[in-house]
Amino acid sequence: MADSSSSSSIDKGGAFPHVLRIYFIPFPSPGHIIPMVDIAKLFAERGADATVVLTPLNVTRFSGTVTRAAAAGNRIYLYVLPFPSTAGLPDGCESTDALPSRSLSGPFARALDLLRDSFDSVIRDHRPDAIVSDVFLPWTSAAAAELGVPRYAFTGTGCFALSVERSLQVNRPQGWASSDSDPRLVPGLPDRVYLTRSRLAEATLPGSTAHEILDRLREADRSTAAWVVNTFPELEPGYLEHYERVTGKRVFAVGPVSLCNRAAADASERGRGAAAAGEAARILTWLDSKQAGSVIYVCFGSLSRFPAAQMKEIGMGLEESRVPFLWVFGETAATAEETAELDEWMEGMEGRVGERGMVVRGWAPQLAALGHEAVGGFMTHCGWGAVAEAAAAGVPALTWPLFADQFYNEALVVGVVGTGVAVGAAEGFVWGEEEKAGVVVGKARIAARVAWLMGRAASGGSGREEAEGIRRRAREMGEMARRAVAPGGSSYLAVGRMMEDIGPRNGQSAAAGSRDGDLGN
Structure with a gap:
C-alpha cells in the first residue's frame, strides 16, 4: 500500500x-x-x-x-x-x-x-x-x-422502484387483496402502476425479518445530504422529481454510469479484473462471428439461482426459438443428482445447437457483450444495474424478475418507458428457497417471447410492429443515455452540481475541484 x-x-x-x-x-x-x-x-x-x-x-x-x-x-x-x-x-x-x-x-x-x-x-x-x-x-x-x-x-436502484417502495411503506401490503394474482394500484405515483401481491418485494410483506434493517436504513436516511442515483431523466420520466418531493432531498442522477468505461479492458473486465480477460476474449470472439442484432444475451445476475427444472426449460426454450443466444449459466438450486442430470442434458443441448448458441458458466463480460453489435436483445432479471446497462447500450429487454425490487423495475421497463416485454413470470422466487418454486415459465413461452422480441416470430401485422416499436424505443433510449453523460448533458451536469453542493457544506470552493470549470450552472 x-x-x-x-x-x-x-x-x-x-x-x-x-x-x-x-x-x-x-x-x-x-x-x-x-x-x-x-x-x-x-x-x-x-x-x-x-x-x-x-x-x-x-x-x-x-x-x-x-x-x-x-x-x-x-x-x-x-x-x-x-x-x-x-x-x-x-x-x-x-x-x-x-x-x-x-x-x-x-x-x-x-x-x-x-x-x-x-x-x-x-x-x-x-x-x-x-x-x-x-x-x-x-x-x-x-x-x-x-x-x-x-x-x-x-441507492443501488432507480427512483421508480424507490418511489414504489416508499408508497408500499405508507400503504402496507396487509391491506392488499388476499389473492396473489389480483392487481392493485400503487397509490401516489406519477403513473398508474399496478402490482400483484406476488410481485412485491419479500421485505415488504407482513412477517418479513427485514423490518429491523429497514428501520435502520430509514433512520440513517434522516441525516443523508442527498441521493446519488445511477439513472437519467429519460429512463425514469417524472420519478426523479417525484422522489425529491416525497423525501425532501435532492437527487443527483449521474447515470448510466457504465458509459464511463470507454477503454475496452474496462468494459471486458468490469467487476472481475484481469483474471477474466481470457474468458472475455473467447466470448467476444464468438460474438464477432454473428450478424448484427441477431443474438439474445441471457443473464440473471450474480445472486440468482433457478431450480434445475427451470434451467432446463430455459435451455429448451432457447433451443426451440432458433435465435442465436449467449447464455450465462449461473448456479442452480438443486441436489447433486439433479445437477448431474442437468449437466448431462446441457451437453446434449449444446451439441444440438452447435455454433448458434454459446453457454458460459459463471460469468461473462456483460458490459462488453451488451455493447457488441451482434447483441439485439437481453433476457434479464431486471436488477437495476442490468436495466441501466441495457438502456445505455440501447438493447431491448425480455424481462424475468425474480425478487427484491426487480418486479418494480419490470413495471418501469415494460409499462412506463416501453423498452422491453415481459417473458411472463407472474411470481418470483424467495432468495435461498428457489428450489421450492419449480417451473415458473415453460419452454414454449420462452421460445415464443425470444423469437418475437428478436423479430423471428412468424406472426405479422400489429405484433411485428409492436416488437419493432420496442426495439426502436430501446435504440432511442441508448441515444438519450449517451447524450446524458456527454459534456453538457443532464448526468454530466449532475456531477458538477453535486460538487457544488459538497463545497459549501465544508466551507470550500467547489470550483477548485472542477477540471473544466463547468459545474452545471
Whole structure:
C-alpha cells in the first residue's frame, strides 16, 4: 500500500487539500460495488480526489480499472479495509456472490457491522469533504454526522422502484387483496402502476425479518445530504422529481454510469479484473462471428439461482426459438443428482445447437457483450444495474424478475418507458428457497417471447410492429443515455452540481475541484 503522493492508485487515503476529497464505500455485492466504482471514476475525471474503500477480495476485482483511471491522470485510489473475521463465515466471503449459502447472510451482515470502527478511524484520520455511502451501510451515517462530514447515499436502484417502495411503506401490503394474482394500484405515483401481491418485494410483506434493517436504513436516511442515483431523466420520466418531493432531498442522477468505461479492458473486465480477460476474449470472439442484432444475451445476475427444472426449460426454450443466444449459466438450486442430470442434458443441448448458441458458466463480460453489435436483445432479471446497462447500450429487454425490487423495475421497463416485454413470470422466487418454486415459465413461452422480441416470430401485422416499436424505443433510449453523460448533458451536469453542493457544506470552493470549470450552472 502506497502513500497518495506516489504513482500508485492503491492508497492509505492521503489528501489533496486544493480539491474536493470524496470517499466512496459500497455495499460488498457486485451490483453495488460496480456502479460505485464507476461513480468514483466520474468524479475523479472532473477533478475530485476519489477514494474507494474496499476489502481485500474486492480490491483484486477492481484494481485494474482504478489503476488505468489513475494512469490517465485522475486522482482515484483504493483504500484497503481489512474484512473482519466472524464466527460462521468462511474465509474469502467478502461479497454476496462469494457466499456459498444464504444461511451465511446473518454472519455476513454481522461482519459488515464490524467494519464500522475501522471506517470511523479512516474518516476521522483523513477528514474527507464528503462520503458517498451505500444505503445498505447505515452505520456510515452516524460516523459522518459525528465528524461533520456530509453523507450522500447511493441507492443501488432507480427512483421508480424507490418511489414504489416508499408508497408500499405508507400503504402496507396487509391491506392488499388476499389473492396473489389480483392487481392493485400503487397509490401516489406519477403513473398508474399496478402490482400483484406476488410481485412485491419479500421485505415488504407482513412477517418479513427485514423490518429491523429497514428501520435502520430509514433512520440513517434522516441525516443523508442527498441521493446519488445511477439513472437519467429519460429512463425514469417524472420519478426523479417525484422522489425529491416525497423525501425532501435532492437527487443527483449521474447515470448510466457504465458509459464511463470507454477503454475496452474496462468494459471486458468490469467487476472481475484481469483474471477474466481470457474468458472475455473467447466470448467476444464468438460474438464477432454473428450478424448484427441477431443474438439474445441471457443473464440473471450474480445472486440468482433457478431450480434445475427451470434451467432446463430455459435451455429448451432457447433451443426451440432458433435465435442465436449467449447464455450465462449461473448456479442452480438443486441436489447433486439433479445437477448431474442437468449437466448431462446441457451437453446434449449444446451439441444440438452447435455454433448458434454459446453457454458460459459463471460469468461473462456483460458490459462488453451488451455493447457488441451482434447483441439485439437481453433476457434479464431486471436488477437495476442490468436495466441501466441495457438502456445505455440501447438493447431491448425480455424481462424475468425474480425478487427484491426487480418486479418494480419490470413495471418501469415494460409499462412506463416501453423498452422491453415481459417473458411472463407472474411470481418470483424467495432468495435461498428457489428450489421450492419449480417451473415458473415453460419452454414454449420462452421460445415464443425470444423469437418475437428478436423479430423471428412468424406472426405479422400489429405484433411485428409492436416488437419493432420496442426495439426502436430501446435504440432511442441508448441515444438519450449517451447524450446524458456527454459534456453538457443532464448526468454530466449532475456531477458538477453535486460538487457544488459538497463545497459549501465544508466551507470550500467547489470550483477548485472542477477540471473544466463547468459545474452545471
